[in-house]
Amino acid sequence: MSDDDHNDDPSDDDRTEPAPSTHVGRRAVLGIATLGAAGIAFGASIDNAVGGTLTRISSDLGGLGALVPGADEFRIYTVTGSIPIISPASYRLTVDGMVDQRLDLSVDDLRSMKRTKLVHYFQCVTGWRVPSVHWEGVRLADVLDRAGVQRGGTALRFFSGDGVYTESLTISQAQLPDVLVADRMIGNDVTPEHGGPVRLYVAPMYGYKSIKWLDRIEVINEVIPGYWENYGYAVNGWIGGSP
Amino acid sequence: MSLQARPGTDQPAPRPRTTLERFDKVERAVHWTTAVLMLELIATGAILYIPSIALVVGHRGIVENIHVYSGLALLLPLIVGVAGPWRERLVRDLRRFDRWTAADWDWFHPKRRPRAPLGKFNGGQKAEAAFVGGGMVVMLATGVLMRFAPPSWINWQQGATLVHDIGFIAIAIGVVGHIYIALNSPEQLKSMLTGRISRSWAAKRTPIWVKEADEGKP
Numbered sequence: 001m002s003d004d005d006h007n008d009d010p011s012d013d014d015r016t017e018p019a020p021s022t023h024v025g026r027r028a029v030l031g032i033a034t035l036g037a038a039g040i041a042f043g044a045s046i047d048n049a050v051g052g053t054l055t056r057i058s059s060d061l062g063g064l065g066a067l068v069p070g071a072d073e074f075r076i077y078t079v080t081g082s083i084p085i086i087s088p089a090s091y092r093l094t095v096d097g098m099v100d101q102r103l104d105l106s107v108d109d110l111r112s113m114k115r116t117k118l119v120h121y122f123q124c125v126t127g128w129r130v131p132s133v134h135w136e137g138v139r140l141a142d143v144l145d146r147a148g149v150q151r152g153g154t155a156l157r158f159f160s161g162d163g164v165y166t167e168s169l170t171i172s173q174a175q176l177p178d179v180l181v182a183d184r185m186i187g188n189d190v191t192p193e194h195g196g197p198v199r200l201y202v203a204p205m206y207g208y209k210s211i212k213w214l215d216r217i218e219v220i221n222e223v224i225p226g227y228w229e230n231y232g233y234a235v236n237g238w239i240g241g242s243p
Numbered sequence: 244m245s246l247q248a249r250p251g252t253d254q255p256a257p258r259p260r261t262t263l264e265r266f267d268k269v270e271r272a273v274h275w276t277t278a279v280l281m282l283e284l285i286a287t288g289a290i291l292y293i294p295s296i297a298l299v300v301g302h303r304g305i306v307e308n309i310h311v312y313s314g315l316a317l318l319l320p321l322i323v324g325v326a327g328p329w330r331e332r333l334v335r336d337l338r339r340f341d342r343w344t345a346a347d348w349d350w351f352h353p354k355r356r357p358r359a360p361l362g363k364f365n366g367g368q369k370a371e372a373a374f375v376g377g378g379m380v381v382m383l384a385t386g387v388l389m390r391f392a393p394p395s396w397i398n399w400q401q402g403a404t405l406v407h408d409i410g411f412i413a414i415a416i417g418v419v420g421h422i423y424i425a426l427n428s429p430e431q432l433k434s435m436l437t438g439r440i441s442r443s444w445a446a447k448r449t450p451i452w453v454k455e456a457d458e459g460k461p
Contacts, residue, residue: 025341025373032377033384036406040385043402067293069408076294081301123397126389127404193298206394231304234394241394 051131072130074122076193079227080162084213088189088197093143093181097157097219100148107197110183113138113146118178118203123239125206125228135201137182141175143217153219158200158226161213167226168235169202169209171219178203181214205237262439263456265363267332271438273324280317281418284310288411314386317379335460339363340372363452371421378414382407 039046051072058071076083088107095103118135149171156174158167173179180201183190190196195212202209208228229235266274287310290300300306324333339362346359347366364372388396388403425432434440445453455461 021342021344023341024343024347025369025376028370028373029377029380032374033380036377036381036384036410039406039409040388040399040402043405044398047401047405067412069405069412075292076298077303078298078301079303083298083301125394125400127397127400127402129401227304231308238394240397 047129048131074130074194075124075128078162080164083192084161084163085192086161086197086213091197093198093214094216095143095147095219096216098150098153098221099219100150101146103143103147105143107183110138110181110198114142116177116180118180118201120178120203122207122210125208125233125237134184134186135180135182135203136184137180137198137201139177140169140179140181140200141177143181144171144174144219147219149219152221155220155223157218157220157224158211158214159216159218160195160211161215165211165213165227166224167200167209167211168223168229170223173202173205173236176204202237204239204243206233206239208233209237261442263442263445263453264438264461265434265440265445266336266438268438269324269329270333270336271435273320273333274435276320277317280313280320281414283313284317285411285415285418287313289415292408292411311386311390314383317383332461336363340369340376343369360450361448361452363449363455365448367424371417374417375414375421378410378417382410382414385410 054068054071055073058068058073091107092104093106093110095105115136116139119132120135122130122133154171156169156171158169160166169179180203181198182201183196183198185194185199185201190199195210195214198214199212200210200214208226211226223235225235234241287306290296290306291303291310297303324330325337343366344359344362346357346361347364347369349355349357349359350361350366385403385407388400389407392400392403425435430440430444442453445456452461
Protein backbone atom coordinates (compact mmCIF):
# COMPACT_ATOMS: atom_id res chain seq x y z
CA MET A 1 0.00 0.00 0.00
CA SER A 2 1.38 3.38 -0.85
CA ASP A 3 1.40 6.44 1.35
CA ASP A 4 -1.33 9.03 1.21
CA ASP A 5 0.85 11.81 0.00
CA HIS A 6 0.86 12.65 -3.67
CA ASN A 7 3.39 15.41 -3.83
CA ASP A 8 5.11 15.16 -7.12
CA ASP A 9 8.70 16.02 -7.69
CA PRO A 10 8.77 18.46 -10.62
CA SER A 11 12.38 17.57 -11.36
CA ASP A 12 11.33 13.97 -12.04
CA ASP A 13 12.09 13.57 -15.68
CA ASP A 14 11.48 9.87 -15.97
CA ARG A 15 7.99 10.07 -17.41
CA THR A 16 7.26 6.41 -16.82
CA GLU A 17 7.98 6.29 -13.09
CA PRO A 18 4.74 5.69 -11.22
CA ALA A 19 3.66 8.74 -9.25
CA PRO A 20 2.67 8.50 -5.60
CA SER A 21 -0.97 7.54 -5.32
CA THR A 22 -3.85 7.85 -2.88
CA HIS A 23 -6.78 5.50 -2.33
CA VAL A 24 -9.34 7.81 -3.89
CA GLY A 25 -11.33 5.05 -5.56
CA ARG A 26 -12.27 3.12 -2.43
CA ARG A 27 -12.98 6.37 -0.59
CA ALA A 28 -15.32 7.43 -3.37
CA VAL A 29 -17.13 4.07 -3.26
CA LEU A 30 -17.43 4.30 0.53
CA GLY A 31 -18.58 7.90 0.21
CA ILE A 32 -21.32 6.96 -2.23
CA ALA A 33 -22.39 4.06 0.01
CA THR A 34 -22.45 6.43 3.02
CA LEU A 35 -24.60 8.90 1.09
CA GLY A 36 -26.95 6.06 0.20
CA ALA A 37 -27.16 4.94 3.84
CA ALA A 38 -27.85 8.51 4.94
CA GLY A 39 -30.58 8.68 2.31
CA ILE A 40 -32.17 5.51 3.67
CA ALA A 41 -32.00 6.83 7.24
CA PHE A 42 -33.16 10.40 6.62
CA GLY A 43 -34.87 10.13 3.23
CA ALA A 44 -38.35 9.80 4.70
CA SER A 45 -38.02 13.10 6.61
CA ILE A 46 -36.48 14.85 3.60
CA ASP A 47 -39.16 13.38 1.34
CA ASN A 48 -41.96 14.56 3.63
CA ALA A 49 -40.40 18.01 4.05
CA VAL A 50 -39.76 18.77 0.39
CA GLY A 51 -42.44 16.59 -1.24
CA GLY A 52 -44.78 19.53 -1.77
CA THR A 53 -42.10 21.65 -3.44
CA LEU A 54 -41.00 18.74 -5.61
CA THR A 55 -44.59 18.17 -6.64
CA ARG A 56 -44.82 21.78 -7.87
CA ILE A 57 -41.50 21.41 -9.74
CA SER A 58 -42.70 18.11 -11.13
CA SER A 59 -45.95 19.58 -12.47
CA ASP A 60 -44.06 22.56 -13.95
CA LEU A 61 -41.94 20.14 -15.93
CA GLY A 62 -44.94 18.57 -17.66
CA GLY A 63 -44.06 15.20 -19.17
CA LEU A 64 -40.59 15.14 -17.62
CA GLY A 65 -42.12 15.77 -14.21
CA ALA A 66 -42.64 12.06 -13.70
CA LEU A 67 -38.86 11.73 -13.37
CA VAL A 68 -38.65 14.00 -10.31
CA PRO A 69 -37.95 11.74 -7.32
CA GLY A 70 -39.89 12.32 -4.13
CA ALA A 71 -42.82 14.23 -5.62
CA ASP A 72 -46.13 13.56 -3.85
CA GLU A 73 -47.77 11.99 -6.85
CA PHE A 74 -49.50 8.74 -7.57
CA ARG A 75 -47.60 6.21 -9.61
CA ILE A 76 -50.01 4.33 -11.79
CA TYR A 77 -49.62 0.57 -11.52
CA THR A 78 -51.31 -2.09 -13.61
CA VAL A 79 -50.58 -5.79 -13.60
CA THR A 80 -52.11 -6.38 -17.02
CA GLY A 81 -51.22 -4.89 -20.37
CA SER A 82 -53.63 -1.98 -20.26
CA ILE A 83 -55.94 0.10 -18.12
CA PRO A 84 -59.49 -1.27 -18.12
CA ILE A 85 -61.91 1.35 -19.41
CA ILE A 86 -65.24 0.70 -17.71
CA SER A 87 -68.29 2.79 -18.53
CA PRO A 88 -69.77 4.26 -15.32
CA ALA A 89 -73.26 3.90 -16.83
CA SER A 90 -73.02 0.14 -17.32
CA TYR A 91 -70.87 -0.52 -14.23
CA ARG A 92 -72.22 -2.99 -11.65
CA LEU A 93 -70.52 -4.04 -8.41
CA THR A 94 -71.42 -7.66 -7.69
CA VAL A 95 -71.57 -8.84 -4.08
CA ASP A 96 -72.14 -12.58 -3.83
CA GLY A 97 -71.01 -15.77 -2.12
CA MET A 98 -72.18 -16.34 1.45
CA VAL A 99 -74.75 -13.54 1.47
CA ASP A 100 -78.50 -13.40 2.03
CA GLN A 101 -79.03 -11.36 -1.08
CA ARG A 102 -76.76 -10.99 -4.09
CA LEU A 103 -76.21 -7.34 -5.03
CA ASP A 104 -75.47 -5.74 -8.39
CA LEU A 105 -74.87 -2.11 -7.44
CA SER A 106 -74.63 0.66 -10.02
CA VAL A 107 -72.71 3.88 -9.41
CA ASP A 108 -76.08 5.58 -8.79
CA ASP A 109 -76.97 2.89 -6.22
CA LEU A 110 -73.72 3.67 -4.39
CA ARG A 111 -74.43 7.40 -4.57
CA SER A 112 -77.88 6.87 -3.00
CA MET A 113 -76.37 5.07 0.01
CA LYS A 114 -74.93 6.72 3.13
CA ARG A 115 -71.83 8.61 1.99
CA THR A 116 -68.50 8.79 3.80
CA LYS A 117 -65.65 11.20 3.16
CA LEU A 118 -62.07 10.72 4.32
CA VAL A 119 -58.87 12.71 3.94
CA HIS A 120 -56.01 10.28 4.32
CA TYR A 121 -52.67 9.49 2.73
CA PHE A 122 -52.09 6.71 0.22
CA GLN A 123 -49.04 4.66 1.16
CA CYS A 124 -47.39 2.29 -1.32
CA VAL A 125 -45.57 -0.70 0.12
CA THR A 126 -42.44 0.22 -1.86
CA GLY A 127 -42.17 3.51 -0.01
CA TRP A 128 -43.86 6.33 -1.92
CA ARG A 129 -46.71 8.18 -0.31
CA VAL A 130 -49.30 10.72 -1.42
CA PRO A 131 -50.42 12.87 1.52
CA SER A 132 -53.93 14.23 2.13
CA VAL A 133 -55.89 12.43 -0.55
CA HIS A 134 -59.64 13.13 -0.55
CA TRP A 135 -61.70 9.94 -0.73
CA GLU A 136 -65.46 9.58 -0.98
CA GLY A 137 -67.77 6.62 -1.21
CA VAL A 138 -69.69 4.06 0.83
CA ARG A 139 -68.30 2.18 3.79
CA LEU A 140 -67.62 -1.42 2.84
CA ALA A 141 -69.40 -2.34 6.10
CA ASP A 142 -72.61 -0.71 4.81
CA VAL A 143 -72.39 -2.61 1.51
CA LEU A 144 -71.95 -5.88 3.42
CA ASP A 145 -74.90 -5.05 5.71
CA ARG A 146 -77.07 -4.50 2.69
CA ALA A 147 -76.14 -7.91 1.25
CA GLY A 148 -76.37 -9.66 4.63
CA VAL A 149 -73.30 -11.76 5.45
CA GLN A 150 -74.31 -15.32 6.38
CA ARG A 151 -72.99 -17.34 9.32
CA GLY A 152 -69.53 -18.68 8.52
CA GLY A 153 -68.77 -15.89 6.08
CA THR A 154 -65.46 -14.71 7.57
CA ALA A 155 -63.47 -13.42 4.64
CA LEU A 156 -63.80 -11.43 1.45
CA ARG A 157 -62.28 -11.97 -1.93
CA PHE A 158 -62.15 -8.97 -4.27
CA PHE A 159 -61.88 -9.26 -8.04
CA SER A 160 -60.66 -6.50 -10.33
CA GLY A 161 -62.20 -5.66 -13.66
CA ASP A 162 -58.75 -6.16 -15.18
CA GLY A 163 -59.45 -9.90 -14.94
CA VAL A 164 -56.22 -10.69 -13.08
CA TYR A 165 -55.86 -8.74 -9.85
CA THR A 166 -57.45 -10.06 -6.67
CA GLU A 167 -57.35 -8.99 -3.05
CA SER A 168 -58.48 -10.24 0.33
CA LEU A 169 -59.71 -8.95 3.69
CA THR A 170 -61.15 -10.60 6.76
CA ILE A 171 -64.72 -9.58 7.62
CA SER A 172 -63.50 -7.77 10.75
CA GLN A 173 -60.97 -5.79 8.68
CA ALA A 174 -63.75 -4.98 6.23
CA GLN A 175 -65.88 -3.58 9.07
CA LEU A 176 -63.32 -0.85 9.88
CA PRO A 177 -64.80 2.65 9.42
CA ASP A 178 -61.97 3.77 7.10
CA VAL A 179 -62.46 1.04 4.48
CA LEU A 180 -64.41 2.51 1.57
CA VAL A 181 -65.95 1.41 -1.67
CA ALA A 182 -64.85 4.66 -3.31
CA ASP A 183 -66.35 6.23 -6.40
CA ARG A 184 -64.80 9.67 -5.91
CA MET A 185 -61.22 10.70 -5.11
CA ILE A 186 -59.17 13.93 -5.35
CA GLY A 187 -62.41 15.85 -5.96
CA ASN A 188 -63.46 13.90 -9.06
CA ASP A 189 -65.13 10.68 -10.05
CA VAL A 190 -62.43 8.03 -9.83
CA THR A 191 -60.60 8.05 -13.17
CA PRO A 192 -59.67 4.88 -15.08
CA GLU A 193 -55.98 5.31 -14.06
CA HIS A 194 -56.95 5.33 -10.39
CA GLY A 195 -59.28 2.34 -10.77
CA GLY A 196 -62.57 4.00 -11.70
CA PRO A 197 -65.44 4.04 -11.77
CA VAL A 198 -65.27 2.21 -8.42
CA ARG A 199 -62.27 1.05 -6.36
CA LEU A 200 -61.59 -0.02 -2.83
CA TYR A 201 -59.72 2.21 -0.36
CA VAL A 202 -58.34 0.48 2.73
CA ALA A 203 -56.86 3.41 4.67
CA PRO A 204 -54.92 1.48 7.35
CA MET A 205 -53.22 -0.81 4.81
CA TYR A 206 -50.70 -0.49 1.99
CA GLY A 207 -51.94 0.54 -1.42
CA TYR A 208 -51.92 -2.94 -2.89
CA LYS A 209 -54.90 -3.79 -0.65
CA SER A 210 -56.92 -0.96 -2.26
CA ILE A 211 -57.90 -2.91 -5.36
CA LYS A 212 -58.67 -0.89 -8.47
CA TRP A 213 -61.52 -1.41 -10.97
CA LEU A 214 -63.46 -3.23 -8.24
CA ASP A 215 -65.73 -5.67 -10.03
CA ARG A 216 -66.89 -8.27 -7.54
CA ILE A 217 -66.82 -8.97 -3.81
CA GLU A 218 -67.24 -12.59 -2.82
CA VAL A 219 -67.99 -13.55 0.79
CA ILE A 220 -66.17 -16.78 1.64
CA ASN A 221 -65.19 -18.74 4.73
CA GLU A 222 -61.40 -18.34 4.64
CA VAL A 223 -58.89 -15.80 3.38
CA ILE A 224 -57.49 -16.53 -0.06
CA PRO A 225 -54.30 -14.48 -0.61
CA GLY A 226 -54.53 -11.90 -3.37
CA TYR A 227 -52.31 -11.09 -6.37
CA TRP A 228 -49.28 -9.48 -4.69
CA GLU A 229 -49.69 -11.69 -1.64
CA ASN A 230 -48.83 -14.64 -3.88
CA TYR A 231 -45.57 -12.79 -4.60
CA GLY A 232 -44.77 -12.60 -0.89
CA TYR A 233 -46.46 -9.39 0.26
CA ALA A 234 -48.18 -9.55 3.66
CA VAL A 235 -51.77 -10.77 3.55
CA ASN A 236 -52.56 -8.41 6.44
CA GLY A 237 -51.03 -5.35 4.80
CA TRP A 238 -51.12 -3.01 7.80
CA ILE A 239 -49.03 0.09 7.19
CA GLY A 240 -46.04 -0.21 9.49
CA GLY A 241 -46.87 -3.84 10.25
CA SER A 242 -49.70 -3.47 12.79
CA PRO A 243 -53.19 -1.96 12.86
CA MET B 244 -6.52 -9.76 -33.97
CA SER B 245 -4.53 -8.51 -36.90
CA LEU B 246 -1.14 -7.03 -36.42
CA GLN B 247 -1.29 -3.52 -37.64
CA ALA B 248 1.52 -2.23 -39.79
CA ARG B 249 2.27 1.35 -38.95
CA PRO B 250 3.87 2.91 -41.99
CA GLY B 251 5.30 6.34 -41.51
CA THR B 252 6.00 6.00 -37.81
CA ASP B 253 9.55 6.16 -36.68
CA GLN B 254 9.83 3.12 -34.51
CA PRO B 255 13.37 1.81 -34.44
CA ALA B 256 13.33 -1.92 -33.77
CA PRO B 257 9.97 -3.52 -34.63
CA ARG B 258 8.51 -5.26 -31.63
CA PRO B 259 7.27 -8.83 -31.80
CA ARG B 260 3.68 -7.69 -31.25
CA THR B 261 2.19 -4.36 -32.09
CA THR B 262 -0.72 -4.89 -29.70
CA LEU B 263 -0.97 -5.42 -25.96
CA GLU B 264 -3.58 -7.39 -24.06
CA ARG B 265 -5.54 -4.77 -22.18
CA PHE B 266 -8.41 -6.90 -20.83
CA ASP B 267 -8.31 -10.68 -20.38
CA LYS B 268 -11.27 -13.00 -20.94
CA VAL B 269 -12.37 -12.81 -17.29
CA GLU B 270 -12.45 -9.02 -17.31
CA ARG B 271 -14.37 -8.92 -20.57
CA ALA B 272 -16.85 -11.55 -19.34
CA VAL B 273 -17.43 -9.56 -16.12
CA HIS B 274 -17.80 -6.32 -18.08
CA TRP B 275 -20.27 -7.63 -20.64
CA THR B 276 -22.47 -9.70 -18.31
CA THR B 277 -22.66 -6.70 -15.96
CA ALA B 278 -23.40 -4.45 -18.93
CA VAL B 279 -26.28 -6.64 -20.13
CA LEU B 280 -27.73 -6.82 -16.60
CA MET B 281 -27.32 -3.07 -16.18
CA LEU B 282 -29.09 -2.22 -19.45
CA GLU B 283 -31.90 -4.65 -18.66
CA LEU B 284 -32.26 -3.12 -15.18
CA ILE B 285 -32.42 0.37 -16.64
CA ALA B 286 -35.06 -0.76 -19.14
CA THR B 287 -37.24 -2.56 -16.59
CA GLY B 288 -36.57 0.23 -14.07
CA ALA B 289 -37.83 2.77 -16.59
CA ILE B 290 -41.00 0.72 -17.06
CA LEU B 291 -41.55 0.58 -13.30
CA TYR B 292 -40.63 4.21 -12.61
CA ILE B 293 -41.91 6.32 -15.50
CA PRO B 294 -45.72 6.33 -15.46
CA SER B 295 -46.23 6.88 -19.19
CA ILE B 296 -44.06 3.84 -20.01
CA ALA B 297 -45.64 1.84 -17.17
CA LEU B 298 -49.07 2.50 -18.66
CA VAL B 299 -48.06 1.29 -22.12
CA VAL B 300 -46.32 -1.86 -20.90
CA GLY B 301 -48.39 -2.82 -17.85
CA HIS B 302 -47.76 -6.36 -16.51
CA ARG B 303 -46.25 -4.94 -13.36
CA GLY B 304 -45.92 -8.29 -11.60
CA ILE B 305 -43.73 -9.80 -14.32
CA VAL B 306 -41.65 -6.65 -14.89
CA GLU B 307 -41.10 -6.21 -11.15
CA ASN B 308 -39.87 -9.76 -10.72
CA ILE B 309 -37.48 -9.55 -13.67
CA HIS B 310 -36.13 -6.29 -12.25
CA VAL B 311 -35.78 -7.57 -8.68
CA TYR B 312 -34.08 -10.86 -9.51
CA SER B 313 -31.71 -9.47 -12.12
CA GLY B 314 -30.91 -6.72 -9.60
CA LEU B 315 -30.00 -9.35 -7.02
CA ALA B 316 -27.69 -10.90 -9.64
CA LEU B 317 -26.00 -7.61 -10.58
CA LEU B 318 -22.86 -8.07 -8.48
CA LEU B 319 -22.53 -11.81 -9.20
CA PRO B 320 -20.29 -11.45 -12.30
CA LEU B 321 -17.88 -9.26 -10.35
CA ILE B 322 -17.95 -11.56 -7.32
CA VAL B 323 -17.29 -14.64 -9.47
CA GLY B 324 -14.57 -12.69 -11.27
CA VAL B 325 -12.62 -11.94 -8.09
CA ALA B 326 -13.41 -15.22 -6.31
CA GLY B 327 -11.56 -17.73 -8.49
CA PRO B 328 -7.96 -18.44 -9.47
CA TRP B 329 -8.64 -16.43 -12.65
CA ARG B 330 -8.80 -13.22 -10.64
CA GLU B 331 -5.29 -11.84 -11.09
CA ARG B 332 -5.82 -9.33 -13.91
CA LEU B 333 -9.21 -8.19 -12.66
CA VAL B 334 -7.95 -7.58 -9.13
CA ARG B 335 -4.92 -5.72 -10.44
CA ASP B 336 -7.19 -3.41 -12.45
CA LEU B 337 -9.51 -2.88 -9.46
CA ARG B 338 -6.42 -1.77 -7.48
CA ARG B 339 -5.57 0.58 -10.34
CA PHE B 340 -9.08 2.07 -10.13
CA ASP B 341 -8.51 2.66 -6.44
CA ARG B 342 -5.21 4.50 -6.70
CA TRP B 343 -5.20 8.04 -7.99
CA THR B 344 -2.04 9.90 -8.90
CA ALA B 345 -1.55 13.55 -9.73
CA ALA B 346 -1.94 12.56 -13.37
CA ASP B 347 -5.51 11.42 -12.73
CA TRP B 348 -6.50 14.72 -11.14
CA ASP B 349 -4.77 16.61 -13.95
CA TRP B 350 -6.79 14.64 -16.49
CA PHE B 351 -9.78 16.78 -15.48
CA HIS B 352 -7.86 19.93 -16.54
CA PRO B 353 -6.98 19.14 -20.14
CA LYS B 354 -5.35 22.54 -20.70
CA ARG B 355 -2.89 22.15 -17.84
CA ARG B 356 0.34 20.27 -18.45
CA PRO B 357 0.00 16.99 -16.54
CA ARG B 358 2.29 16.69 -13.53
CA ALA B 359 2.84 12.98 -14.23
CA PRO B 360 2.21 10.42 -16.98
CA LEU B 361 -0.98 8.35 -16.93
CA GLY B 362 -1.25 4.73 -15.90
CA LYS B 363 -3.61 2.18 -17.42
CA PHE B 364 -6.72 4.22 -16.61
CA ASN B 365 -7.27 7.95 -16.58
CA GLY B 366 -9.09 10.02 -13.97
CA GLY B 367 -12.36 9.94 -15.86
CA GLN B 368 -12.30 6.17 -16.10
CA LYS B 369 -11.45 5.86 -12.42
CA ALA B 370 -14.24 8.25 -11.48
CA GLU B 371 -16.70 6.24 -13.58
CA ALA B 372 -15.54 3.00 -11.95
CA ALA B 373 -16.02 4.42 -8.44
CA PHE B 374 -19.39 5.89 -9.39
CA VAL B 375 -20.67 2.65 -10.91
CA GLY B 376 -19.20 0.52 -8.11
CA GLY B 377 -20.71 2.63 -5.32
CA GLY B 378 -23.91 3.04 -7.30
CA MET B 379 -24.39 -0.71 -7.72
CA VAL B 380 -23.99 -1.25 -3.96
CA VAL B 381 -26.45 1.53 -3.13
CA MET B 382 -29.02 0.37 -5.70
CA LEU B 383 -28.76 -3.22 -4.48
CA ALA B 384 -29.19 -2.24 -0.81
CA THR B 385 -32.09 0.14 -1.44
CA GLY B 386 -33.74 -2.30 -3.85
CA VAL B 387 -33.61 -5.10 -1.29
CA LEU B 388 -35.18 -2.76 1.30
CA MET B 389 -37.94 -1.75 -1.11
CA ARG B 390 -38.86 -5.33 -1.90
CA PHE B 391 -37.98 -7.41 1.16
CA ALA B 392 -37.96 -5.16 4.25
CA PRO B 393 -40.41 -6.04 7.03
CA PRO B 394 -43.40 -3.67 7.19
CA SER B 395 -42.20 -1.98 10.39
CA TRP B 396 -39.23 -0.50 8.49
CA ILE B 397 -41.54 1.81 6.61
CA ASN B 398 -39.48 4.98 7.14
CA TRP B 399 -36.31 3.35 5.90
CA GLN B 400 -38.27 1.98 2.99
CA GLN B 401 -39.47 5.45 2.05
CA GLY B 402 -35.86 6.69 2.27
CA ALA B 403 -34.69 3.74 0.20
CA THR B 404 -37.27 4.54 -2.48
CA LEU B 405 -36.08 8.14 -2.68
CA VAL B 406 -32.44 7.05 -2.96
CA HIS B 407 -33.29 4.36 -5.53
CA ASP B 408 -35.20 6.92 -7.65
CA ILE B 409 -32.33 9.44 -7.56
CA GLY B 410 -29.85 6.61 -8.19
CA PHE B 411 -31.81 5.48 -11.24
CA ILE B 412 -31.51 8.90 -12.86
CA ALA B 413 -27.82 9.24 -11.93
CA ILE B 414 -26.88 5.78 -13.18
CA ALA B 415 -28.91 6.12 -16.37
CA ILE B 416 -26.99 9.34 -17.13
CA GLY B 417 -23.70 7.65 -16.17
CA VAL B 418 -24.32 4.67 -18.44
CA VAL B 419 -25.39 6.83 -21.38
CA GLY B 420 -22.23 8.90 -20.89
CA HIS B 421 -20.10 5.75 -20.68
CA ILE B 422 -21.52 4.41 -23.94
CA TYR B 423 -21.18 7.81 -25.63
CA ILE B 424 -17.50 8.07 -24.68
CA ALA B 425 -16.87 4.44 -25.68
CA LEU B 426 -18.36 5.05 -29.13
CA ASN B 427 -16.05 8.05 -29.48
CA SER B 428 -12.99 6.05 -28.42
CA PRO B 429 -12.95 3.22 -30.98
CA GLU B 430 -9.53 1.93 -29.93
CA GLN B 431 -10.63 1.46 -26.33
CA LEU B 432 -14.03 0.08 -27.32
CA LYS B 433 -12.24 -2.48 -29.50
CA SER B 434 -10.05 -3.42 -26.56
CA MET B 435 -13.11 -4.26 -24.48
CA LEU B 436 -14.40 -6.41 -27.37
CA THR B 437 -11.17 -8.18 -28.41
CA GLY B 438 -9.03 -7.65 -25.34
CA ARG B 439 -6.14 -6.08 -27.28
CA ILE B 440 -5.07 -2.52 -27.92
CA SER B 441 -2.38 -1.11 -30.17
CA ARG B 442 0.97 -0.54 -28.53
CA SER B 443 1.39 2.85 -30.16
CA TRP B 444 -1.97 4.03 -28.77
CA ALA B 445 -1.04 2.75 -25.34
CA ALA B 446 2.45 4.26 -25.44
CA LYS B 447 0.95 7.66 -26.14
CA ARG B 448 -1.98 7.56 -23.72
CA THR B 449 -0.91 5.21 -20.94
CA PRO B 450 2.90 5.16 -20.86
CA ILE B 451 3.17 3.76 -17.35
CA TRP B 452 0.96 0.83 -18.24
CA VAL B 453 3.10 -0.07 -21.27
CA LYS B 454 6.07 -0.27 -18.96
CA GLU B 455 4.11 -2.38 -16.48
CA ALA B 456 2.95 -4.67 -19.27
CA ASP B 457 6.52 -5.14 -20.48
CA GLU B 458 7.46 -6.04 -16.92
CA GLY B 459 4.81 -8.76 -16.96
CA LYS B 460 2.01 -6.89 -15.16
CA PRO B 461 -0.39 -5.96 -17.93
